[in-house]
Structures are given as C-alpha cells and as structure tokens.
Amino acid sequence: MPSGLINANPTVYERQERRTRNAPADVDELAVEPIDQLEIFDILFYIKDPEHPYSLEELKVITADAIEVDDKRSHLRVTFTPTVEHCSMATVIGLCLRVKLMRCLPPRYKVDIRVEPGTHATEAAVNKQLNDKERVAAALENPNLVDMVNECLAPSFE
Amino acid sequence: MNLADENFELREVQRLEGHTDKVWGLAWKPATGVNGIPAILASCSGDKTIRVWEQSPATGSFHCKAVLEDAHTRTVRSCAWSPCGKLLATASFDATTAIWEDAGGDFDFVCVSTLEGHENEVKSVSWNASGSRIATCARDKTVWIWEVLPHNEYDNLTVLQGHTQDVKMVQWHPSVDILFSCSYDNTIKVWAEDGDDDWHCVQTLDESSSGHTSTVWALSFNAGGDKMVSCSDDLTIKIWGADIMKMHSGDGNADWRHLCTLSGYHDRTIFSVHWSRDGIISTGAADDAIRLFVESEDGLVDGTKYKLLLKKEKAHDMDVNAVQWSSMEHKRLASASDDGTVKIWEFSQKKIQL
Secondary structure, eight states: OTTTSSSSOOOOOOOOOOOOOOOOOOOTTTTTOOOHHHHHHHHHHTBBBBTTBTTTTTTTOGGGGGGEEETTTTEEEEEESSSSSTTHHHHHHHHHHHHHHHHHSSSOOEEEEEOTOOOTTTTHHHHHTOOOHHHHHTTTTHHHHHHHHHHHHHOOOO | GGGGGGGEEEEEEEEOOOOOSSEEEEOTTTTTTTHHHHHHEEETTSOOOOOEEETTTTTTTTEEEEEEEESOOOOOEEEETTSSSSSSEEEEETEEEEEEETTTTSSOOEEEEEEOOOSSEEEEEEEOOOSSSEEEEEEEEEEEEEEETTEEEEEEEEEEESSOEEEEEEESSSSSOOOOEEETTSSSEEEEOTTTTOOOEEEEEEGTTTTTTOOOEEEOOTTTTSSSEEEETTTEEEEEEOOOHHTTTTTTOOOOEEEEEEOOSSSSOOEEEEOOTTSEEEEEEESSSSSEEEEEEEGGGOOOOOEEEEEEETTTSSEEEEEOOOSTTTTEEEEEEESSSSEEEEEOOOOOOO
C-alpha cells in the first residue's frame, strides 16, 4: 500500500449474496413497477471507492439497508458509512452517489444523501455540502472533480 | 383554512421553453408591462446563457427575443436589471459579473463590461435604488461593492468580509443605501456606510436573534421597505421589521428585529422568496411547489400574522429556484426551475360559481 492514504488498510468485506425478488409468474409487463431499495442498491453497489480498488459494497460504505425509498412520494434517502471518521473523501463518495442517482433516476425523484450518524468527524458539514444543490452544481462544473467522479462510476470495475 | 382562502388561484399562463439546463434566476425589466410598454423578463441558466423574453402586445404571449451567450463560461446564477432598465448585470460561477447593454433598444445586447475580482463562483448581483452602485457576492465568502462610473466603468469600492461561508445572495434596501447579504453560514448581515466609502457590518441576524438555523437562500423587502422576508434550508421563512423613519433620517441603520417565523408549511429547502408590491409573499422550493402568503389579522393569537393563501403543487416538474413578481402588473408572477422552464402565472380571485 502506498503511504499517504486516508485509510491505508480498509476492511474489505465479501460481496453479499443478492436477495432475489419474488416476482409472480404472470407478470403484467405494462404495469408500473415501483422503484425499490434493491433496485437502487443495484445501481450503486459497484461504485469504486475514490482511493481503493474496491467497491462501496465491498467496503460496506453502502448497504441495501441504508437505502430508504418512498416511490409514491418520489423520495429517496441514501445513508453511507465512511471507512474512517476523518475520511476526507466522504464528500467525493457522496458526490458519486448523487451523480449516479441523477443519471439513473427519473427527474421527479428528490434525493437526500447523508453519512451514517456518528461515523464522521464533520458529519453535519459533509451532509450540508452534499445537499446544497448550488454547491453540487458548481462542483460538477469542476473538470478535476468530474474526472474523479467519472472514474469511480466507470462500469469497468466489478 | 376558511372558505375565503379557497377563492384564490394561481393560473399558469405560459410555459417558456428554450434553456437547455436548470434555470436559476429571473428579473422583470423595470417600467415594462405598463403604459403600453410590453413586459420584458430575463432568465439565466446552467446552460451558461441569459434569455430575454418579451410579451407580444397582440397576443399577450411571451417570446424569446435574445439569447445572451459567449460572455460566461459557466452557470449564470443570477441576473438583475439596473433601475433605469438600460443595463442587465449577470453573475456567474465563472467568477465574473457581466454588464450587458441593449444600446439600440432592439434586443441587440452587447457585453459592455466585466467585473472581475471574486476568487470563485459569483452567486448574486444587486443594483442599489439609484443605480449608482452594484453589489456582488461569491463562494469566496466576500461581498463586493462597485461604483457605477460613466462610460461603462465600474470601480470596486470595498470588499466586505464577515461571512464565514459562501454568500448566497446580496440585496440592497429599496430606498436606503443599506446592503443585505445572506449565507451558507446561516446568517443575514446588514452593511452600512459611515462616510468616506467606509462600509462595515452593522448587524448580524443569526440564531441568537431568532434567525435561521441553516443556509439562508434569499431575502426580499416589502413595498414600504420596513419589512424583510428571508427563506432558508431550515424550512422556514422569517419576517423581520425595522423603523423605516429612523433609516430615512440618516441615522444609518435601524435595528432589524425578528417579527415572526412561518414554519410547518414547507418540507424541503426554500430557495426563493419575493414580496409583491401589494403585499403577497411568494416562495419557490425544492418540493416543486409555489406558495403564497399574506399578512392576516386572524393569527394574532399565536403571534403569527401571516397565513398561507395558497399552495400550487407541481408548479414545475422539478425544484423551483426562483419566484419573481412583476413590479408593474401586480398579479403576475414568474418562476424558474431545474426542469429548464420559466413559467408565467396570474394570481386572481376565483369567480364563484353560483
């Protein structure tokens, strides 16, 4: 491991076995299927950690249980757990989650992103920044940040 | 809610399409939309352009007459007409504020000046009542005051430091040269001059003065200038009051006091608030809705003197970033949204069906 990393030796967990959804045999293909927790997890789990060659799932930064969806009200809340309390990459991870969701979800969705309470030294500041749309919009006009985010979102990592 | 409340409506008159990204800001051109002069509205967007829309006298509908591009290289966050309507100032994330002039009056806007100095994203721009000064604010936590000189020259008078986080909006008082700024640091600051272009912060409205507990996004004054409304990420709007006679007496700033807090009406961030000339407060919020509030005698018991007049759900398909009443046609409201559209609304009393 090269030195200078925020968390040089993160705990890596095995990938969870997916719960399978119990789809009824006679599926009405035209019926509107509400977006659920697993569907959201399926679009987020593979995202690469900004400083490790592991996915957010493998580092348990994100779990299916930390995703709360209310499809009727078009509301989604994602709670992530930084690997260390002083993780300076927390805002980048949050930005990755937000960008991925912006690209995948219907525009009617309202998304709140936060760090798991008690898992980050500057929790309130990180949450405030991630949910300030003006700051997010400005960050997404910063080519360096966008490159960083896109690298984490690249589908090659599996 | 009593029956009288249901007799008002906010009717969508037109939906203006053309921007290709979020629309962040709006400004009605002063002295238009009255005396046979067609109404003119400017909008600015994440698509880096400003659009100028004019109402056709024949059909009453708005058309895009100009697209102002090539001056800003990033999101244009806010726009403001000079009081005389000759100039349009636009603030951008590219750290500059551009001044546009339509010299020929034929929607042939030319960028005549660029105000540079902020370190990063400029978020708001405001002209004082006489048009002699401009204020700008940025993520760099500073507020700048510029003097408007002849021949499109602008001179930086002062750089005001005091906010501890990015400054979301600057707004001059409508009749006295006192400047207000609100910030991500949860405060509103009041800035005044004590002669010799010496500006300083004379008041900070924060949590200890019954202020907001999260980012303050916007503020607006009533027609008389003795009341101010602010809106916040804390899901409340707050009404503030000051002694306007004292302000006009040249005593400098009168203290602004918290009058009341309207909570429980919004459940997502309130980005924009605007007080109409005839007393109706409109808000634009992240729940896609527009709400109208009005002063009321009913609520005196619990100390709240304002009531919700109506809530327009799904006013837009996405967040409402800006609401702006026309200063001339009192019943006309414009709104701007993340959905890329601008909408024109008409507020009216419903005809009662007998």
